[in-house]
Amino acid sequence: MKKIVITRKINPTMIQKLEKDFRVVLWDEAEKPMPRDRFLEETADAHGVLTMLSDKVDEEMLSNARNLKVVANLAVGYDNIDLESAKQHNVIITNTPDVLTETTAELAFTLMLTAARRVLEANRQLMAGEWSGWSPYHMAGTDIFGKTVGIFGMGSIGAAFARRLSGFRTKVLYHNRSQSELGETLGAEYVSFEDLLSASDFVLCAAPLTDETKHRFDKEAFQRMKDSAFFINIGRGAHVVEADLARAVETGQIRGAALDVFENEPIGKDHPFVNMDNMTLLPHIGSASVDTRNNMMNLCVNNIMEVLNGGNPITPVK
Incomplete structure (x- = not known):
């Protein structure tokens, strides 16, 4: 079963949606980012990752994640991600435009x-x-x-x-x-x-x-x-x-x-x-309405599912 890492606590219905077909590892501390060493450890054998802006998806992480196919970033911006390294490692990067x-x-x-x-x-x-x-x-x-x-x-x-x-x-x-x-x-x-x-x-x-x-x-x-x-x-x-x-x-x-x-x-x-x-x-709450955050999470989950099931990403970063 393919493994998906989620680096922050999200809506339980989104996790249940993934758990039908994948093994999900969740960092369940809502207010604190997943520690870097834990992030590298868990993503080493992951096929998909749902990340936040606080997670650095860089060469170190990408070269260590030998099975990784897709990173779904819970944001429109993706300055936390090394796009060139992702391309070299054939990892698809997605974001959440429009919904927020x-x-x-x-x-x-x-x-x-x-x-x-x-x-x-x-x-x-x-x-x-x-x-x-x-x-x-x-x-x-x-x-x-x-x-x-x-x-x-x-x-x-x-x-x-x-x-x-x-x-x-x-x-x-x-x-x-x-x-x-x-x-x-x-x-x-x-x-x-x-x-x-x-x-x-x-x-x-x-x-x-x-x-x-x-x-x-x-x-x-x-x-x-x-x-x-x-x-x-x-x-x-x-x-x-x-x-x-x-x-x-x-x-x-x-x-x-x-x-x-x-x-x-x-x-x-x-x-x-x-x-x-x-x-x-304000403490970085630009998209922080319940409806919008749920829509962002749902888009991330759908992007991961599409890629890992052999389809095309919905909102790829090009």
């Missing part, structure tokens, strides 16, 4: 609204018993209606975010490596990266992490932004030079930031961003 698009766009919109209206800061003040009463500028935030929003990465998630802006009568700018049909359909204007930064009141990073986009948001980038602007990141933490962002927010170079991702996750209470009033921070 709308949910992640909703979270991005939530971050923007929360940061603009100082929601977390106001809540902390109230819960601490520090609210002394109404005054004209008490917790006065920033309007989104009628502003300019720049999107770095007009893929499916960026486009879903842009659609949500229509009711706010915003001007939407975007930057990709090239012009996007999605952007044009939505009436968004394609501009240079520099113009996106300088013209936008809100800058959303929704791009995949590549060598070109890594640390793209650095000291120079934040210097180009308006001092009234907000930076929002739902892409990957490594898009940002975090020390530069902390400095930009602390000095008032930009108004604030709202982040769901960080370069080294998880972050702790000693991270420079924590306890900054003009930072809105």
Whole structure:
């Protein structure tokens, strides 16, 4: 019987679906990743693996997994996977596009609204018993209606975010490596990266992490932004030079930031961003709705079953 390794606790119905035809080994600690040594040990004779972003599928792992045919990554992104090594070892890599698009766009919109209206800061003040009463500028935030929003990465998630802006009568700018049909359909204007930064009141990073986009948001980038602007990141933490962002927010170079991702996750209470009033921070929950996570898991399971039963992957990474 072929062996499948699942590196984090998932919906039991998905496991039952696999157990009809395969031997399943599950790491059942929901909040902690499978230790690297255990990951290498269990995948050594595995035929399929269901991985998370915290699992490094690299040359060491792939050369050690002599029976491996398919890795199903529970994410759209796959920067945790060495695609070239996977190709050399004839291992199919799949991801979970489309099923999490709308949910992640909703979270991005939530971050923007929360940061603009100082929601977390106001809540902390109230819960601490520090609210002394109404005054004209008490917790006065920033309007989104009628502003300019720049999107770095007009893929499916960026486009879903842009659609949500229509009711706010915003001007939407975007930057990709090239012009996007999605952007044009939505009436968004394609501009240079520099113009996106300088013209936008809100800058959303929704791009995949590549060598070109890594640390793209650095000291120079934040210097180009308006001092009234907000930076929002739902892409990957490594898009940002975090020390530069902390400095930009602390000095008032930009108004604030709202982040769901960080370069080294998880972050702790000693991270420079924590306890900054003009930072809105979430623990990487972009696609974290029950429906979406179940759909992602189901797609991963179906990809594994298709490949190991001799069929074609549903959502291969090409």
